[in-house]
Amino acid sequence: MVPRVAYRVKMKLPLFLLVNALSAAAYWQIPLSSESTDSQWAPHRPISRVAVIGAGPAGLQAAAKLVEHNFTVRLFDRAPSPGGNWFYTDETPVREPYPDTPINETAYIPGDLPATHYYKEGEEGISLEDRWKEHWQPRPLWDNLHTNSPAVITELPDVPYTPDTPWVLSNHVIQRHVRAYASFHNLNSNDYPTLSTSPPVTSYSTRVEKLEKIESTHTWRVTVRKLERLPETKEIKAQWWTEEFDGVIIATGPYVSPHVPNIEGIVDWSKVTEAGQYSIYHSQSYRRPERYQNKTILIVGASVSASEIARDIEPYAERIIASVRPHKGGPGGLPLSQLRSFLRFPNGTEFVPEIAHFAPLAENDKGIREGSIHLVNGTVVSGIDEVILATGYIHSNTFLPNFTTDGQPTDLHWTGHWIPDPTLAYTNVRPWTIGRYQSYAFAKVWEGTARLPTQKQMREDYDNGKYHFRGLFGSGPAEALFRQYVAWLNNESLIHGGRFVEPWPLESREVFVYYSDSQWVKGSINLSNFTEFEKLPASAWQSGTAAWDAYVFNDDKW
Structure with missing residues (x-):
């Protein structure tokens, strides 16, 4: 059993913390006392052993905070190193399926576990290189990718950037930053437990295949597969085994499987090559712009990847065409996040409507330049050398039990706990900003120094759209969520013990407002986004109209 953390604060409580705590108590309709009621959620057994699935910025923070609170933690990631989507490599993923793989497709698991198998080159018609890449799935980063958020809101605690770090960060800078955080907390790929008698925390190159x-026993069983390359024998060693946990945190993020739109003729076009390279492919494989010298490129989509890749290849390409779907809200109804991406296309970009179908091609090895692409307005585009599908990703975690809709988690409380069983939790907020609050919340709830509302109250809030976040990294006014976390966490620490947390620094807000004016759309962020929490309707929480930190990743809106 995890010992209760009892940091009783003997100093005078700061006024803003006391006001926040009283506000939280009023909202939850709970007395300021240490007594709990039978109607509030409590686990069937003490939570001491926790699995964290995913070692990106969110999962690393969750694992670090749980270790700090004396939980036995196992951190799994399919990649060979930490970083999540910020782990850059020149390796490209295995080719995306045409059409999309069904989100309920399950992985192969041997009948008797634990099990070991040594894969040889060409076994089952798969090369060792493709088998390795399929397992860990190289991330959709390109060499010159820079973040579209300032450093002040793209920073993990404990390892601050130096004062001279530029606002706009290279993916390589962010990768080093995340790895520094992992090393600081003894969670890097080559880190061993502090004590030789301690169980290992991290297991990289390890993919979770099933969660049940x-x-x-009121526990969660995790089935994993770990791959190891054996250069001496030119084999890949695969090991399957299971482990059981009292709690599980899903920190895999939204970028799981590339999405290929269901457009007539796209499957046949996907088979076409020229000089051994495919002529149509997903943006997940884009790495460098030099190959586009003097070519005509069609980019399908108008979100972050589409506009940023267009900017990267613009000095090399002869012509860039972007196929853009109309927004459901009509002209003028484009969300700020998508408008910001749209405005970042190079000036010479030619915009065309949505694709109706790809006309049949005579040959599969002569490229697509002679092919015809028919648009919904009846016009035809031809002379295209390559098509880049910047069409987003599917939220497909095939290892999860059947409590998701379209691959997205449902029934999530705003703290990230799954309402039917809060021993399962998701990192459903932006990790750079709210992640530190959410990680602390996971630890406090599971050690017993913070209480969730009753399941009835959580369900009512979810059904009524209050604090209802759609899928991973859901939208919602970030400042409101900051304030809610601060109020709730400090109220629970006041009653049950624990460290107090502070609101997001005012100077960080000011820097972000200035950044958004200069880099996005002037006037898009203002003080009302930060202060008018009480006036926001439930629809704002669902649509993200005031969500300043939901503007960073939105490729599913291609």
């Missing part, structure tokens, strides 16, 4: 609840 064992009702008889």
